[in-house]
Amino acid sequence: MTPWRLIPLLNAPGSVQMAIDRWLLQQHRQGKQPPILRFYTWEPAAISLGYHQRRYPDFWKNLTWEDKKLEIVRRPTGGRAVLHQGDLTYAIIASGFSKTKTLAYEQICTFLLQGWRSLGVELHYGTSGRGYIRHPSCFSTATAADLVTKESYKLIGSAQLRQGTALLQHGSMRLSPNLELFERVFGEPIQAVQFPFSHKDAIPLIVETLTQAARHCFAAEFTTQPLSEAEWEAIRENQ
Numbered sequence: 001m002t003p004w005r006l007i008p009l010l011n012a013p014g015s016v017q018m019a020i021d022r023w024l025l026q027q028h029r030q031g032k033q034p035p036i037l038r039f040y041t042w043e044p045a046a047i048s049l050g051y052h053q054r055r056y057p058d059f060w061k062n063l064t065w066e067d068k069k070l071e072i073v074r075r076p077t078g079g080r081a082v083l084h085q086g087d088l089t090y091a092i093i094a095s096g097f098s099k100t101k102t103l104a105y106e107q108i109c110t111f112l113l114q115g116w117r118s119l120g121v122e123l124h125y126g127t128s129g130r131g132y133i134r135h136p137s138c139f140s141t142a143t144a145a146d147l148v149t150k151e152s153y154k155l156i157g158s159a160q161l162r163q164g165t166a167l168l169q170h171g172s173m174r175l176s177p178n179l180e181l182f183e184r185v186f187g188e189p190i191q192a193v194q195f196p197f198s199h200k201d202a203i204p205l206i207v208e209t210l211t212q213a214a215r216h217c218f219a220a221e222f223t224t225q226p227l228s229e230a231e232w233e234a235i236r237e238n239q
Contacts, residue, residue: 001221004094004214007038008226009207014046014073014084019239020227021168022076024093026238029166035094037214037222039207045085046071047185050078050159065181077159077170083185086177088203090210091170094218101160108169112147112156115213119206120196123147123155153193175202 010017017040027033045065049056051074063070065085090112097104109125116123126146147156158171176199182190197205214220227235 001219002035004035004037004218004220004222005033006211006222006224007036008224009203010038010040010227011043012040013044014042014048014071015239016235017042017089018048018073018075019235021091021093021170023231023235023238024091025076025161025163025166025168028093028095029163033093035218035220036092037211037220038091039210040089040091041087041203042071042084042089044068044071045083045181046073048073048075048082048084050074050080051076051161052078053080056081060185063185065178070185075159075170077161077168079157079159081186082157082172083177083182084172085181086175088173088175088206089170090173091168092214093166093168095165095167097167101162104162104167105158105160105169109147109156109158111210111214111217112171114217115206115210116147116155118209118213121155122150124150126154149193151193153191155193173206175199175206 010020020040024033024036028036045068047056047060047063047070049072056072060070060072092108097107106125113123124147126148146154146158148154154174156171156173158169160167160169175195177190179190179192195202211222215222
């Protein structure tokens with residue numbers, strides 16, 4: 001078994017979440033952190049842009065949700081824009097995966113496939129090519145880095161950043177998006193999806209199930225450890 005750190009579910013602004021992921025990747029690369037798994041949600045709702053995504057509609061700057069302005073945040077990873085509302089994000093910071101990007105995705109996504117299968121949801125990889133670059137929304141197409149249901153609902157969109165042998169892969173799991181807000185942001189409709197479990201306790205159930213799947217897939221021995229005050233201070237300094 002390999003020692004891993006499990007950071008408990010954290011709800012925070014998107015700018016904070018991205019700063020955490022960047023800092024943890026730097027720390028892991030320097031050998032100061034073991035492999036890490038964490039789950040988080042975004043408050044307030046936000047739109048995250050891929051690292052290289054420079055163009056987006058001007059009206060996004062003035063969007064609100066539940067009387068709060070939607071944050072626009074840049075991810076350290078690639079891909080297109082993601083609306084973070086009604087979703088759950090996972091992040092893995094680790095080393096030892098394939099040097100080939102596609103194979104590394106497949107190695108990491110194994111725990112997502114297995115975990116969601118345990119929840120009664122069969123997923124498979126998307127098949128779209130690089131046509132995704134013409135769409136502002138990450139969820140408009142499903143590439144080989146994405147996981148979709150048998151009804152072609154794109155449930156998980158993932159992105160990756162590699163620094164040396166260390167990598168960060170994080171992804172949004174689209175659980176209960178507001179259909180009107182999604183259409184307002186991206187100008188296209190989104191279908192609703194029904195899961196074979198109650199929405200009431202969905203996030204704790206999903207987190208626990210995916211953690212168990214990660215334990216099996218990565219031969220991980222998890223130690224649950226929240227971010228310390230010293231770590232929060234270092235993250236704020238690098239934000």
